[in-house]
Amino acid sequence: MSELNRQDIRKLAKNLMFDLSDDEISDIQSEFEVLMKQLALLEAIDTETIEPMVTPFETPTHFLREDEVDAVIPVEEALLNAPKRDGNYFVIPKVVNDEL
Amino acid sequence: MSFNRSSSIEADIAKAIASMKRDQEALNAVVTWVDPAPQLEDLAKHKDGLMQGVPIVLKDNVSTKGIRTTASSKILDNYVPVYDATIVRKLRDAGAIVVAKSSMDELAMGGTNLTAYTGPVHNPYDIQRMSGGSSGGSAALVASGAVPFAIGSDTGDSVRKPAAFCGVIGVKPTYGRISRYGIIPYSSSLDHVGYFTRTIEDAAIALEVLAGRDEKDMTSSTRPVERYSEGLNQDLHGKKIGILKNVVDANHNEKTKALFDDHVKSLEAAGAEVVPITMNEDLLMAILPTYYLIANCEATANHSNLDGVRFGVREPGKTLEELMVNSRTQGLSSFIRKRFVIGSYGLLDENQERLFRKAQRVRRLIVEDFAKALASVDAIMALASSDIAPKLDDHSLDNLSNTYLIAENFMVLGNFSGYPSVTLPIGLVDGCPIGVNYTAKPFREKELFSLLSGVESLTGCKGMVKEVNA
Numbered sequence: 001m002s003e004l005n006r007q008d009i010r011k012l013a014k015n016l017m018f019d020l021s022d023d024e025i026s027d028i029q030s031e032f033e034v035l036m037k038q039l040a041l042l043e044a045i046d047t048e049t050i051e052p053m054v055t056p057f058e059t060p061t062h063f064l065r066e067d068e069v070d071a072v073i074p075v076e077e078a079l080l081n082a083p084k085r086d087g088n089y090f091v092i093p094k095v096v097n098d099e100l
Numbered sequence: 101m102s103f104n105r106s107s108s109i110e111a112d113i114a115k116a117i118a119s120m121k122r123d124q125e126a127l128n129a130v131v132t133w134v135d136p137a138p139q140l141e142d143l144a145k146h147k148d149g150l151m152q153g154v155p156i157v158l159k160d161n162v163s164t165k166g167i168r169t170t171a172s173s174k175i176l177d178n179y180v181p182v183y184d185a186t187i188v189r190k191l192r193d194a195g196a197i198v199v200a201k202s203s204m205d206e207l208a209m210g211g212t213n214l215t216a217y218t219g220p221v222h223n224p225y226d227i228q229r230m231s232g233g234s235s236g237g238s239a240a241l242v243a244s245g246a247v248p249f250a251i252g253s254d255t256g257d258s259v260r261k262p263a264a265f266c267g268v269i270g271v272k273p274t275y276g277r278i279s280r281y282g283i284i285p286y287s288s289s290l291d292h293v294g295y296f297t298r299t300i301e302d303a304a305i306a307l308e309v310l311a312g313r314d315e316k317d318m319t320s321s322t323r324p325v326e327r328y329s330e331g332l333n334q335d336l337h338g339k340k341i342g343i344l345k346n347v348v349d350a351n352h353n354e355k356t357k358a359l360f361d362d363h364v365k366s367l368e369a370a371g372a373e374v375v376p377i378t379m380n381e382d383l384l385m386a387i388l389p390t391y392y393l394i395a396n397c398e399a400t401a402n403h404s405n406l407d408g409v410r411f412g413v414r415e416p417g418k419t420l421e422e423l424m425v426n427s428r429t430q431g432l433s434s435f436i437r438k439r440f441v442i443g444s445y446g447l448l449d450e451n452q453e454r455l456f457r458k459a460q461r462v463r464r465l466i467v468e469d470f471a472k473a474l475a476s477v478d479a480i481m482a483l484a485s486s487d488i489a490p491k492l493d494d495h496s497l498d499n500l501s502n503t504y505l506i507a508e509n510f511m512v513l514g515n516f517s518g519y520p521s522v523t524l525p526i527g528l529v530d531g532c533p534i535g536v537n538y539t540a541k542p543f544r545e546k547e548l549f550s551l552l553s554g555v556e557s558l559t560g561c562k563g564m565v566k567e568v569n570a
């Protein structure tokens with residue numbers, strides 16, 4: 001099992017769109033040591049011919065329905081929680097040509 | 101009368117609110133108070149409801165239209181849903197009155213209720229001890245006698261463990277039995293809506309209210325809803341109960357072992373056949389890492405929308421990326437961000453097969469072994485925890501020991517399998533509750549409640565309440 005160094009952890013955090021302090025990275029490294037030992041218990045189990053289980057039951061519970069409008073949230077309600085809005089739009093910092 | 105109702109609904113509601121307000125400083129279980137007045141005005145429409153006038157509490161990951169829903173996370177501190185979860189509509193149609201939203205582990209990702217943005221929830225039996233989590237606020241408020249019913253959610257054991265620590269009944273029905281529409285998710289293949297009561301009869305009635313197909317939740321079952329509360333039969337003759345021996349062997353606490361032995365003897369004296377069941381120990385030892393991988397990987401994906409852009413608390417940033425990074429860094433606790441790193445690691449291209457898919461394969465093996473164990477009995481049972489609720493700062497358990505990996509985490513079997521699973525109190529040790537967990541075959545809630553009404557009659561804990569001593 002490969003180890004997770006500080007640079008790897010920073011990269012994961014960057015992809016997850018948050019920062020970690022130096023102490024938080026150290027904590028993750030410590031927790032990882034325990035996790036790796038626990039994962040060894042999992043790796044020791046032979047799953048060669050076993051299919052992944054993605055949900056408890058395989059009985060179908062989702063079906064195609066008629067393409068009819070249903071459960072509509074009005075625009076006004078959909079935007080009620082927007083931290084910043086302008087008309088029907090969410091306002092965010094300018095993404096393109098921000099020097100214009 | 102079921103749900104401990106008096107002849108005056110208004111008096112019951114006022115009493116519940118007064119109790120919660122009196123205990124709030126000691127328990128810290130309420131996140132948001134809900135005004136009952138408009139619901140009381142609406143009550144005439146639901147006069148035949150099974151829960152008419154019952155004061156209830158909702159875990160704060162249940163979406164409530166127009167009422168703040170934070171999931172005990174700073175990033176959702178200002179979030180006000182624009183729709184109700186399906187279970188909220190069902191409960192209100194049944195006449196229930198929501199009086200509060202309760203504290204939980206942040207985003208339901210914990211088992212202690214120490215990680216709530218608003219601080220820990222304390223146990224009514226000893227406020228120096230934890231309530232357990234993640235549905236700790238709901239468990240504490242049923243245990244203190246404030247309300248006879250509260251909603252929780254259960255992804256690992258988040259209803260059944262706090263139920264054990266707080267001395268109440270904790271129900272996790274079959275996966276798909278209750279709609280999850282409007283519940284802020286954690287791990288979609290493991291999440292269940294669950295709830296707390298103080299009697300098995302109330303638990304059975306509540307499932308009649310909550311269960312059923314919901315077109316807004318494509319994982320909800322199409323099976324018909326049964327009359328779970330009809331024909332509850334306390335006679336245990338002919339019932340076959342399996343004791344999960346691996347869990348018994350992993351418990352090294354003499355006091356709780358003695359209480360459990362007494363429970364088994366009382367079952368036998370009442371006519372039940374009790375047989376030992378042994379599962380594959382290697383598979384049981386792998387439950388926690390399997391859970392940890394699946395839950396964190398799914399949570400990492402589910403919570404990618406918590407970014408301060410469309411809802412939730414936004415922190416300033418010069419660019420969109422900076423805004424998201426600042427919002428997530430300041431809005432999600434250190435504990436949650438660490439869990440997301442683990443989840444993200446398991447989902448890396450090079451790790452997906454080796455870790456995430458491997459965990460899903462082991463999950464199947466565990467469930468197959470569990471199904472085999474259940475095949476010849478009506479239910480499998482074991483102590484829900486080997487000890488009473490830990491002190492708030494107790495981290496003494498070795499997290500590689502079999503006590504931790506099996507005795508403290510075996511209830512995840514109910515989430516892996518989706519099978520119905522209920523915890524109920526069987527007595528006190530050092531003044532604090534001990535619970536036992538029973539799990540049955542899928543969609544056999546009616547038979548399980550009937551069995552448990554017999555079990556409940558032996559425990560002396562039916563309707564147990566603990567007045568809070570601050």
